[in-house]
Amino acid sequence: MMIESLISILKASGADAWELTDKVTEGLEFYFIRHALDQNRMKRVEHIRVKVYKKSADGSTVGSAASEIPPTADEGSARLLIARLVDEAGLLKNPVYTLHAPGAALPPEEELPDPNAVAADFIRALRSADENENADINSYEIFVSNHRRRFINSNGIDVMTAYPSSMLEAVVNARKPGHEIELYRMLTSGTCDPGEIKRTLDEALACGRDRLRAVPTPALGRTALVLPARTASPVWEYYIDRTDAAFKYQGLSDWELGQRVIPEGPGGNATIRALKKLDNSSANAACDPEGAPVRDLTVIDRGIAAAWHGSRQFCAYLGIEDSFIPGNYGVSGGTMTESGIFASPCLEVAEFSDFQVDPITGSIAGEIRLGYLHDGSGTAIVTGGSVSGSMKELAPGLSFTGSTRQCDNMLLPAFTRIENVSITGAV
């Protein structure tokens, strides 16, 4: 059904406020086994989502209820659904807040790339990887999408953003007689960066060859852990999550603005910034999903919590009026060189099964699939075992390089080092 009809229904619904998001996605997908095409897919979908707000009689509280309205819904069913949402919103009593109001005009909509051309770039990049009889690509999946998102609310915002997103999932094999291993890579981005893809795949193939020679990780007790940018993002996301206004308001973060939350160490004094734009990021929309313009914002300034960020509701509860939900982040402030990071013994983990940092407790956990044990005199390639500890206790031992590497929407130190991590051996 037409968006204008939905707006009319929302205006007449009795809701005290409302939001409507209309997102149209055109996507191409290609699935390969080796370099033969397993399957190709196309996607043309529209997702219309409405959210209505209803205040209590005295105006002190507000509730909200949301739903998707299928494009196939007729006007009558949409009207019934919205009426139901208004009733449901009236059941909920959250502290009152207001929606975003129109702000500065957004930059002109950027022209979206031709998805067929982007997909062709991906396919050519995959075929250019440094494969040989001992290391090659097992399978890969390419996803290329263009999105157009219109956001309208009852305060007068009516903005359109358009942005591309892409994803590559690749599995590489390495083998020697009687033994074959695999490694997994997932890359997200705006469009195709052939150079970055080739570099990632070549690194993966090299890691695969290393894993063939890996020995079981010994029980190391407490050791310094070094993470390349690709595996370090959960560590930095822990700090970003804990400065999210929703985390703060709901009691999941006990940090305060002005408090030192990342100790300054010999290896750096961390600054984390939300970035309006990062080249080829998949999160470069000019406004956030609630219609707020995205801008640069320092979240943690040289180790000190500097700003809450996130959704309108929770930022409003913390007294922040110019809030937004960031899409990109950058970490800076590292003073270590790459050689300095590896100057003393450490375990560098290039591959985990799944590395996690719990945003509430700070607990870290991950099984080691490929590591390099640098003991000062040489390097052993290891596999198996796990890392564990808590960032709350480990943070004073955090150091990182000034050099950076971009992982989609995150610009991260090329290497992050954490002292005294507990390493369980594989034997």
Added chain:
Amino acid sequence: MKAPFSSYLDSAAPALKEICALLSAEYDYVSILSTDSVGFSMRIGQRNKTVSEENLTTERGNVVRVCRGGLYSEYAFNMPISASPAETAGEILRALSQQEKAIRSLGIEPFTTPVLDDEPLTLRTEFECGILPEEADRADLVRRFSALSDRGVRAREGIIDCQATLTSTHVCKMFLSPHRDLRQSYVYSEGNVIVLGTENGKTEMARMGYAERLGPELADRIEQGLDEALDILRDKLHAGSIVPGEYDVVVSPDVAGLIAHEAFGHGVEMDMFVKKRALGAEYIGKRVGSDLVTMHEGALSAVNVASYAFDDEGTPACDTVEIENGILRTGVCDALSAARLGTQPTGNGKRENYEHKVYTRMTNTLFDAGKDTRDGMIRSIKYGFFLDGTESGMEDPKHWGIQCIVERAYEIRDGRLTGRVFSPIVMTGYVPDLLASVSMTGSEQEVFGTGYCGKGHKEWVKVSDGGPYMKMRARLG
């Protein structure tokens, strides 16, 4: 009562069948999966309360699958079609033909696959249910969950928040091909009581989760979970860090389920056999566990959130015995992989939703029960741990490594629980070693359906898993 099938899908069926017929003139194989699943989600706590008439598994849309010259292609859409099926069929044909031409221009060869069977089959299954999600009394649920949340924060000192959550979905799916017309509808719900607390500068969260083939009446069970959630929170707040090492352990049925899922659930998804990504392909007929290990997988292996009458490729549901007394018998398979491997599909072809591709996916993955008791297992251990509560896991079908993040380990010394707790626990190891070490299995099997399963790091689908209490030897960190 029966969960009624979607009147929207019934009304759309003639137009979709016409699209199917029109495309059949151009392709060797055509099928359409259409979905119309409605539901809601609710989260009620002290600091925030939300209601949505949607959740992760609500959807309405269509995906057309075609095959020509051995290449399978799909087109997913959710725009209206009934006005002009011929126009919609023409648009699909044009779009896919253009894409096929672009593929050929790059010199890409298809992974040639036989044409799928389309044996005649008609099915209309409306499973039994209680209250439908769309008919649940939201005001009553909000009132009850608000009371539960109030009770939770007053229960003990240091409780920051107590939240109750409920999602409920009325699934309706229709599979159409020239010779098949399959329609099914069923209801499932899941929910949690979650408590967040702090003590001596430490903050932890604990939850009791429930998932059943029930409607919103599942709220009755959620309301009963508060005391247990509070006990788990107390244990986590007082937990220490375990000394890494290999130990005798007793695992609870939910941890057993996580092991089943990560060990030989993913390990025998046969689309991984096609890609030569699974070690399991080389172990069919061979020993992979002790005599006490028997494992089932299938939509008919249990009645829980992942149970259905047919999968997203129109294959009827099965109950597959994957491991029988320690011997790996077979894997589970989607239809395309089965055609490529020359075997039969097992009803395990699933999509995250109509917008996503089919992969071989798990449904209900379960270890069989044995004869032992939990207390008997604990009594048999000189020093070790009782593992309870799951957080996450990760598969490794190529190398049979396993990673399970377990919530709590309770110390066992001289056959008794000492009261000491450790959290969180990273359990790792080599799957055949872990399963070979299974030395006792409990007499009662439990099934858990609160989790979602990804393939790699995406493609999230509902699954359930479970088993009995089991004794084994595991590496903990």
